[in-house]
Amino acid sequence: MLVVDRLSVAYGSIKAVREVSLRVEKGEIVALLGPNGAGKTSLISAIVGLVPSAGGKVELDGTDISRKRTEDIVRLGATVTPEGRKIFGDLTVGQNLRLGAAVRRDRDGIAADIEQMLTMFPILRERFASRAQTLSGGEQQQLAIARSMMSRPKLLMLDEPSLGLAPRLVEQIFGLITELRAKGLTLLVVEQNAYDALALADRAYIMNSGRLQFSGRSEDLLASDDLMEHYLGTGTGGHAGAPG
Amino acid sequence: MMAALQMRFGLGRQSFVGGFILAALVILIGLIVMAAAEKAQIRVANVFFVNLILVLGLQITMGNSNVANLGHITFTGVGAYVAGILVAPLAIKATGIPNAPFGLNTFELHFIPAAMIGVVIGTVLAFLTGLVLTRQTGIAYSIATLALLVIVHTVFTNWVDLTRGPIAFYGIPFKVNTVSLMLIAAACAIVARLFRDSRWGLQLRASGEDVLAAEASGVSVKRLRLVAWTLSGFVLSLGGVMYAYLVGTISPKSFYFDAVFLTLAMLILGGMRSASGAVVGAVIVTLGTELMRWLEGAPVIFGAKMPQIFGLTGFFLGVVIVLFMALRPDGLVGDEELDEMAKRLWRQRKARAAAGEDTGPETSS
Numbered sequence: 001m002l003v004v005d006r007l008s009v010a011y012g013s014i015k016a017v018r019e020v021s022l023r024v025e026k027g028e029i030v031a032l033l034g035p036n037g038a039g040k041t042s043l044i045s046a047i048v049g050l051v052p053s054a055g056g057k058v059e060l061d062g063t064d065i066s067r068k069r070t071e072d073i074v075r076l077g078a079t080v081t082p083e084g085r086k087i088f089g090d091l092t093v094g095q096n097l098r099l100g101a102a103v104r105r106d107r108d109g110i111a112a113d114i115e116q117m118l119t120m121f122p123i124l125r126e127r128f129a130s131r132a133q134t135l136s137g138g139e140q141q142q143l144a145i146a147r148s149m150m151s152r153p154k155l156l157m158l159d160e161p162s163l164g165l166a167p168r169l170v171e172q173i174f175g176l177i178t179e180l181r182a183k184g185l186t187l188l189v190v191e192q193n194a195y196d197a198l199a200l201a202d203r204a205y206i207m208n209s210g211r212l213q214f215s216g217r218s219e220d221l222l223a224s225d226d227l228m229e230h231y232l233g234t235g236t237g238g239h240a241g242a243p244g
Numbered sequence: 245m246m247a248a249l250q251m252r253f254g255l256g257r258q259s260f261v262g263g264f265i266l267a268a269l270v271i272l273i274g275l276i277v278m279a280a281a282e283k284a285q286i287r288v289a290n291v292f293f294v295n296l297i298l299v300l301g302l303q304i305t306m307g308n309s310n311v312a313n314l315g316h317i318t319f320t321g322v323g324a325y326v327a328g329i330l331v332a333p334l335a336i337k338a339t340g341i342p343n344a345p346f347g348l349n350t351f352e353l354h355f356i357p358a359a360m361i362g363v364v365i366g367t368v369l370a371f372l373t374g375l376v377l378t379r380q381t382g383i384a385y386s387i388a389t390l391a392l393l394v395i396v397h398t399v400f401t402n403w404v405d406l407t408r409g410p411i412a413f414y415g416i417p418f419k420v421n422t423v424s425l426m427l428i429a430a431a432c433a434i435v436a437r438l439f440r441d442s443r444w445g446l447q448l449r450a451s452g453e454d455v456l457a458a459e460a461s462g463v464s465v466k467r468l469r470l471v472a473w474t475l476s477g478f479v480l481s482l483g484g485v486m487y488a489y490l491v492g493t494i495s496p497k498s499f500y501f502d503a504v505f506l507t508l509a510m511l512i513l514g515g516m517r518s519a520s521g522a523v524v525g526a527v528i529v530t531l532g533t534e535l536m537r538w539l540e541g542a543p544v545i546f547g548a549k550m551p552q553i554f555g556l557t558g559f560f561l562g563v564v565i566v567l568f569m570a571l572r573p574d575g576l577v578g579d580e581e582l583d584e585m586a587k588r589l590w591r592q593r594k595a596r597a598a599a600g601e602d603t604g605p606e607t608s609s
Contacts, residue, residue, distance in 0.1 A: 050456060050460060081460075082457050086454050086460075091453070095446055098446065099446065099450050099458070099461050102463045148460075148461070
């Protein structure tokens with residue numbers, strides 16, 4: 001579904017991403033892990049054209065999208081849910097959902113999809129006419145994901161969906177991710193919360209200082225304290241007491 | 245037509261109803277002034293309507309995209325000069341601009357085609373400058389709009405053969421009155437309201453809150469800014485034509501910082517995020533500046549002769565901008581339209597009344 005080939009991102013003279021290659025197959029959940037500042041957000045921003053790439057190639061279903069504009073990439077089926085629940089706080093929940101369908105013109109389809117989102121996220125139906133900023137953190141994350149779903153993506157890239165959420169809500173959001181995959185979606189999940197993300201994902205990539213450091217199956221990573229310690233700076237010891 | 249607009253632009257019934265209510269309000273102001281006011285006050289009202297058109301034009305770009313625009317009056321000047329020069333009688337042109345380029349002093353146009361050409365040229369110029377300007381973001385964009393104002397002002401001032409330069413260009417026939425001005429202002433209010441509520445306006449407002457999140461949703465922020473900038477150029481140059489036809493005499497300084505500040509103060513005071521805010525701001529600032537002008541003229545209040553203070557109006561506008569930016573950046577109206585606000589308050593009241601009925605005895609005890 002997604003093939004990233006030696007993609008680089010630079011902000012002036014600072015190289016945020018250095019020749020990273022990765023693949024996401026149809027129907028997979030892939031985790032992209034790494035510490036703060038590793039270049040994860042820059043990488044997915046470059047994949048959808050939100051920041052220009054400084055070399056490399058991105059293919060979506062065999063189409064080269066490296067030089068395309070974000071709106072065209074969204075139209076082709078790859079959408080990012082940005083980090084920090086960037087919902088439009090002054091607009092209503094309903095308007096936020098409509099905005100998710102910015103690239104679509106099929107009025108009836110949009111209305112049907114809004115209805116579907118409201119069924120999937122009952123809280124959004126309840127708060128449909130309220131301003132999005134009045135939603136709680138967990139509700140805002142649900143809205144952010146629902147908004148992304150409104151573009152009918154094939155590949156959804158979630159940037160830190162668990163950031164700032166209470167453990168119970170993290171579980172809820174991760175449950176939702178599994179549910180989305182069951183509906184046929186392919187997901188690339190950027191996380192700092194490595195354990196929970198690995199429990200969810202089929203495969204994982206680990207980035208550090210702009211480079212890809214590891215790629216492999218989630219269970220292999222989880223099974224090896226050495227790998228966890230080495231790449232993520234945390235063995236099972238550091239995980240004691242956390243839910244899961 | 246309404247159904248077609250609804251289909252194509254995602255406009256709901258309330259947008260139309262709200263737009264017409266706002267337009268009715270504008271017309272009501274005109275009717276009250278015409279019925280009750282004296283000649284001097286009617287003149288104030290006429291200028292008010294022109295300013296209202298300009299504020300609505302400014303609201304379309306600045307209010308929706310939430311990026312400061314300091315050069316909007318450029319298009320007002322272009323509309324005014326183009327229409328004014330085209331419509332001016334040959335005798336006036338023979339003495340005023342005897343060396344006019346393009347043979348402009350060899351013919352005079354009827355005021356309607358002249359107005360149309362003025363608006364078209366203003367709009368096309370907005371589109372062309374927008375192609376460059378909307379590539380900039382944030383503060384670079386605002387500075388660039390200011391630079392545009394200065395560039396065009398320099399042209400007005402120095403292309404003496406065309407505009408008479410810094411000397412006023414006079415002799416433009418008076419072609420508008422309170423009725424035509426209020427109708428056009430009302431129409432512009434509807435345009436601004438519908439644009440705000442349209443799919444484009446909604447996407448632009450989202451980008452005004454968070455450019456990145458809007459782009460991630462597939463919103464083409466640059467293109468929408470260009471659309472808003474061009475539509476705003478249309479309204480602003482129309483306002484310029486109205487100005488020229490109202491006062492008959494134009495000069496480069498009519499379309500410079502004073503006008504920029506006045507319209508900015510109106511929009512900021514009323515609230516730039518709604519068309520209602522533009523109307524409310526224009527009304528209140530007009531009343532305020534008239535009060536200041538009266539005070540400037542050393543009136544006698546309760547038997548006491550006030551001192552003569554020059555520059556009160558400018559001072560007043562500056563204070564309005566600073567105070568509102570600091571204390572109430574959303575302006576008086578905030579980001580709801582008046583009809584939306586009324587609907588919400590009504591709903592809340594009804595909900596409260598219903599809740600009161602349900603728990604009647606308890607709440608009263």
